[in-house]
Amino acid sequence: MVGSLVSETLDRLxxxxxxxxxxxxxxxxxxxxxxxxxxxxxxxxxxxxxxARKLEDAGYVRVLKGFEDRKPKTxxxxxxxxxxxxEAYLAxxxxxxxxxxxxxxxx
Amino acid sequence: xxxxxxxxxESAKETLAYIRRTxxxxxxxxxxxxxxxxxxxxxxxxxxxxxxxxxxxxxxRIWLPTAGISxxxxxxxNIRKAKQTxxxxxxxxxxxxxxxxxxxxxxGAVLTxxxxxxxxxxxxxxxxxxxxxxxxxxxxxxxIRAIRWxxxxxxxxxxxxxxxxxxxxxxxxxxxxxxxxxxGLDIVMRHGG
Numbered sequence: 001m002v003g004s005l006v007s008e009t010l011d012r013l014x015x016x017x018x019x020x021x022x023x024x025x026x027x028x029x030x031x032x033x034x035x036x037x038x039x040x041x042x043x044x045x046x047x048x049x050x051x052a053r054k055l056e057d058a059g060y061v062r063v064l065k066g067f068e069d070r071k072p073k074t075x076x077x078x079x080x081x082x083x084x085x086x087e088a089y090l091a092x093x094x095x096x097x098x099x100x101x102x103x104x105x106x107x
Numbered sequence: 108x109x110x111x112x113x114x115x116x117e118s119a120k121e122t123l124a125y126i127r128r129t130x131x132x133x134x135x136x137x138x139x140x141x142x143x144x145x146x147x148x149x150x151x152x153x154x155x156x157x158x159x160x161x162x163x164x165x166x167x168r169i170w171l172p173t174a175g176i177s178x179x180x181x182x183x184x185n186i187r188k189a190k191q192t193x194x195x196x197x198x199x200x201x202x203x204x205x206x207x208x209x210x211x212x213x214x215g216a217v218l219t220x221x222x223x224x225x226x227x228x229x230x231x232x233x234x235x236x237x238x239x240x241x242x243x244x245x246x247x248x249x250x251i252r253a254i255r256w257x258x259x260x261x262x263x264x265x266x267x268x269x270x271x272x273x274x275x276x277x278x279x280x281x282x283x284x285x286x287x288x289x290x291g292l293d294i295v296m297r298h299g300g
Contacts, residue, residue: 017125024126025133029199032133036199040132090126093119100116 011089013058018043018051023060023086026078031064034074052076060085135249136201138194142300143184144291147177151283155276164276165231167223173283188300204249211242232275236282237265251298257290 014020021041025032032040038048055061060082064075078086111119131137154173158166189196215238222230240261247255261282268278294300 020122020126021129024129028130028134032199036133039198040129042193090123093123096111096115096119097123100111100113100119103111 010092011085013054013060014085014089016051018047019055020089022048022052022055022076023078023082026061026076027083027086031075031077034076037076055082132194134200135251136194136198136204137251137298138185138189138192138196139251139254139294139298140181140184140188140300141291141294141296141298143181143188144287144294146180146184146291148284148287148289148291150177150180151287152280152285155280155284158276158279163228164279165223165228165235167219170231170235177283191300200249204246207248208242208246211238211245214238215242229272229275230269232279233265233267233269233272235265236261236268236278239282240265251294253290253293253297257286260286 014023018041021043022037025037025040034045034048034052037052038045041048052061052063056063058081059079062077062079064077066073066075150173154169157169158164161169186196188194215235218234218238219231222228222234240258240263242258243254243261244258247258264278264282264286268275
């Protein structure tokens with residue numbers, strides 16, 4: 001993870017690895033169930049719940065609870081705010097690489 | 108922005124790679140087994156040889172069991188690869204893949220009955236190749252790039268067989284046999300098994 005002054009300017013909410021994974025996975029599709037997210041991110045129930053809750057509290061993801069074949073199902077979707085946050089984060093990552101490339105060319 | 112350090116740059120690269128990996132894993136089924144496709148190809152070649160030795164090209168007594176065996180082989184090898192590469196087997200991506208492939212394959216099943224009953228068996232090879240190609244091309248939206256080329260090639264072979272039914276068996280051998288083996292080898296070499 002970025003550990004210098006640069007990292008202080010990043011969105012801390014999605015900088016954390018599992019939360020970044022949740023937002024990235026949801027950005028790739030329309031929505032994902034808790035079980036699918038858990039498999040894609042290879043993490044535990046507890047870990048995923050805690051981080052998903054933080055993203056939900058921030059308005060980055062929306063949780064839809066329902067039933068499928070009489071079994072409870074939790075589905076996560078990325079909100080417009082979440083998508084903007086990921087785009088901003090990606091732009092920051094690209095800016096870091098561009099800055100580093102420019103610095104390399106100047107030397 | 109503050110001038111990034113070497114660590115910042117390496118970390119940004121790694122983070123972008125993680126985002127890409129996660130998005131791919133969430134949206135596509137990547138555990139397509141090259142060995143599975145090669146086995147399916149050999150089954151296809153064997154079926155084509157049996158049909159050639161028999162009385163008619165689109166002999167359902169040969170091709171229906173061939174379809175069943177091929178589906179079983181594909182499932183076994185894909186599940187094995189998914190386990191080896193630690194990819195979810197029944198994820199949202201594979202559910203979407205099955206759903207988009209199903210209509211073309213179901214249409215193929217209905218048309219098989221209709222054409223065989225109506226005495227138009229000579230159209231079966233082209234229809235099978237074309238609809239299998241349509242299903243695979245659609246499914247490729249949720250899988251690796253090699254699968255898209257395989258689907259498009261099947262569509263072309265199907266079109267050729269529909270326009271030239273006399274070459275139907277040869278084109279089925281080229282498609283269900285040759286194409287599966289070639290694409291399977293490509294996946295084995297480029298995607299590790």
